[in-house]
Amino acid sequence: MASDILCSRWTMMLLSELLNGTTRFNDLRRGLPRMSPALLSKRLKDLESAGVVKRSRSSEGPDLYEYSLTEAGRATEPIVDAMGNWGHRWVTTQATMAHLDVKLLMWNMRRKINPDPMPRRRSTIQIIYRDLPIESRNWWLIAEPGKDVDLCSVDPGFDVDLYITTDLRTMTEVWMGYEPVTSAIEDGSLVLVGDRELEATFQTWLGASRYASMEKCVA
Numbered sequence: 027m028a029s030d031i032l033c034s035r036w037t038m039m040l041l042s043e044l045l046n047g048t049t050r051f052n053d054l055r056r057g058l059p060r061m062s063p064a065l066l067s068k069r070l071k072d073l074e075s076a077g078v079v080k081r082s083r084s085s086e087g088p089d090l091y092e093y094s095l096t097e098a099g100r101a102t103e104p105i106v107d108a109m110g111n112w113g114h115r116w117v118t119t120q121a122t123m124a125h126l127d128v129k130l131l132m133w134n135m136r137r138k139i140n141p142d143p144m145p146r147r148r149s150t151i152q153i154i155y156r157d158l159p160i161e162s163r164n165w166w167l168i169a170e171p172g173k174d175v176d177l178c179s180v181d182p183g184f185d186v187d188l189y190i191t192t193d194l195r196t197m198t199e200v201w202m203g204y205e206p207v208t209s210a211i212e213d214g215s216l217v218l219v220g221d222r223e224l225e226a227t228f229q230t231w232l233g234a235s236r237y238a239s240m241e242k243c244v245a
Contacts, residue, residue, distance in 0.1 A: 138233030203238025
């Protein structure tokens, strides 16, 4: 019965998003860019029927709903963590790099950005992926004191404080802990131009995947 509930396709990824605090349907879609809206809706209904997820009206509007985990849902956290730990240790780097997704990477990076080391003002960071098509090449992170970091794939119109030019593989390797930031900068695969304070504290505010510090057991 537990396998029937938890082991259907995308369910563990959906639980991971919910455990990370995502509550809105559209935000869940951004965190699961390869999952169709129809399948996401079905999985949420299945988990609600199983008593793992609850749906409630949002305080921001009568037609808006939010999803949250029940006690049973929160109890899946060690299961989700164990799967992530296993994947980071035992899925090869080559296999990981064969499934790059800029939307997924940027969504997870946004979640881990730490604004504390940044200047006490709005900071706009533009990331330019030189190897991607023009429609998915540019991304903006907007950090303000006391607010959640915002992610945009369309120019928000603010002056850019820091430009980061790289390729998707390099940024994924840095984020996953496969390559140190310093070596990526030294070999020119990661270029920072702009505010000196943001440059100097880059590794501190960027953060990393929650699994980046774990030792891999396969190459």
